[in-house]
Amino acid sequence: MSTSRTSPGRIILRDVRVFDGVAERTLDNADVLLEGGRVIAVSTSPVARDQSDDVLEIQGRGRVLMPGLSDAHVHVMGNANGMNDFLQAATGRLYGNTIAEAGSMLQRGFTTVRDMGGDTAPIKALIDEGRFPGPRIFPSQAMISQTSGHADFSFVYDVPEEFGGRPSRMEDLHFTRVADGVPRVLTAVREQLRQGASQIKLTLGGGAASMYDPLSTLQYTTDEIRAAVEAASDYGTYVATHVYTPAGIARALDAGVRSIEHGHLADEETVRRIADADAWLSIQPFAEDDHHYPDPIRAAKNAEICQGTAQVYGWARDHGVNTAWGTDLLLEPQAAARQSVMAARLGEFYSNVEALRMLTSGNAALCEAAGERNTYRAAKLGVIAEGAWADVLLVEKDPLADLSVIADPETNFTLIIKGGEVVKNAL
Incomplete structure (x- = not known):
């Protein structure tokens, strides 16, 4: 071979x-x-x-x-490195692991990925130049989060930057960016665009991996979200948001968000709203063993998310929602190869041809929504x-x-x- x-x-x-x-x-x-x-x-x-x-x-x-194949919700850097790597490893090792994982994704047949948080624009450039093997990458660059939000990886005793503290190492590595208030959100969005983002990623609610926020939390005000949407729109692209709940999804859609990432806790009326807005639902066919959380609080959040998977897929089909497929594997490098298993799992919710369409032309349509920020638009x-x-x-x-x-x-x-x-x- x-x-x-x-x-x-x-x-x-x-x-x-x-x-x-x-x-x-x-x-x-x-x-x-x-x-x-x-x-x-x-x-x-x-x-x-x-x-x-x-x-x-x-x-x-x-x-x-x-x-x-394409994956509409990856974290190439997050797939490649565990939390201890982010906290302790040399920066060169983090990027080396990321380059290696990009090559592994290509060997798994993924020729295009949409990265939803991490400093992958430099990796994309090296791949596009032919220096290393890997998929075509649509980077979001740093996930943008409020203080105490889903992508705030500072420690509880750290002083927020707004009060004179310094950014966490996750921010130093451009994996996340904490920004509070409209002016800082605008700056954070423009920073990611300057660094090569194809689309912008905001976190608007709690998650299983995050430390401070129950799933029910609403994160970012409507004004802050609208500011991000406007700044992205000025660059010809869109905002995608991490969010699970009906209230969070409603706030996102009201502010002009074009892609709902996850959405597992949505009710049927909310799924219908996504269809009416002609927005995207970028959802993952999660099973509880896709992620491992020794902390019982995070494990409980993960279980609650997974329980909504089949129901939301069914409503999305019924209402003709623009639906993309992704994995969102994160901080567990040993689980990276589950990407292929999760792709096949899509067959539990769709016919084989429907699943294959989503994994190819369907996901591609969402990637191409980046407009002129799509460097592969030729x-x-x-x-x-x-x-x-x-x-x-x-x-x-x-x-x-x-x-x-x-x-x-x-x-x-x-x-x-x-x-x-x-x-x-x-x-």
Whole structure:
């Protein structure tokens, strides 16, 4: 098996069954031509080969060719490092771990990720320059939080910066930014945009991982949220918010937020409101064992969140909500590979083709909502179509018949190509 990256001038994939990221059925007995990082042709007639070409021909032998997977809610830095790393490790080690995890995500078949908190713009730049392997990254940069909010990782005895204290190490590492009041929120949003954020992430309610806030808390006033939305809009992009409860989601939508991250404690009326606002619900198919909290208070919060998963998915389907899929694995590097297991778990709530659409073209549509902050806008993501990015997977077994095959990418993703580069070839 080869995992080295190669960039032939042209790649012809022959005799493949194409799931294009959208259609109900595969296009069978197809040839697909990739060149210059793009899909050039998808044809049921043989693609001609010029013997003078620098061309790699791959015989698919009836395997399924599908777009690369995407994850709409990752923390690449948070996946790669535990809390002790953030508190004690050398900064270089933190970034080294992050680069390594980006490479692992690509080997799991994730060619695009939307990062919802962490200093990943420098990692994105290195990947885009070809220095390291990894997915296309849509960074949010630091999660923006109020004091005592979900992304406030200072200790209880620390003096807030507003009163003369200094930022926590999480802020020094650009993983989070604590900002209170409209002027500081505006500054924090503009800081993330200056650093390369594609979209902005605010935390508007409690969470399982955070220290000070019950799930029921409302965080940030409507004026503060509107200020963030306006500053993001001025840059042509949008605000996504960590929030679980009906009251928090209502406040977010009233202020113009475009993407609700999580939402597991929503009621049906709130889910309907998300649909009416034409906003996104970026939800994760959480199970209790996805995260491990030795603290009983956090474990109880995690259990409550997980209990709402199936119900909210059902309402989202019923009301036609724009729904994205993500993982939100955080601070447990040993659990990072659960990303693939959680992708397959989407089949518990959707048909296989619906799940695969969400994992490809659906998530891509949310990523592309970043407008001009989308540095990959020269071509379409998440589809196999003429002119789209050449981000494709050749799958050993048919995921349309059995979604569980994507839970084992090492065995079942025979070929991984990103931007026309072969990053894995097990044929």
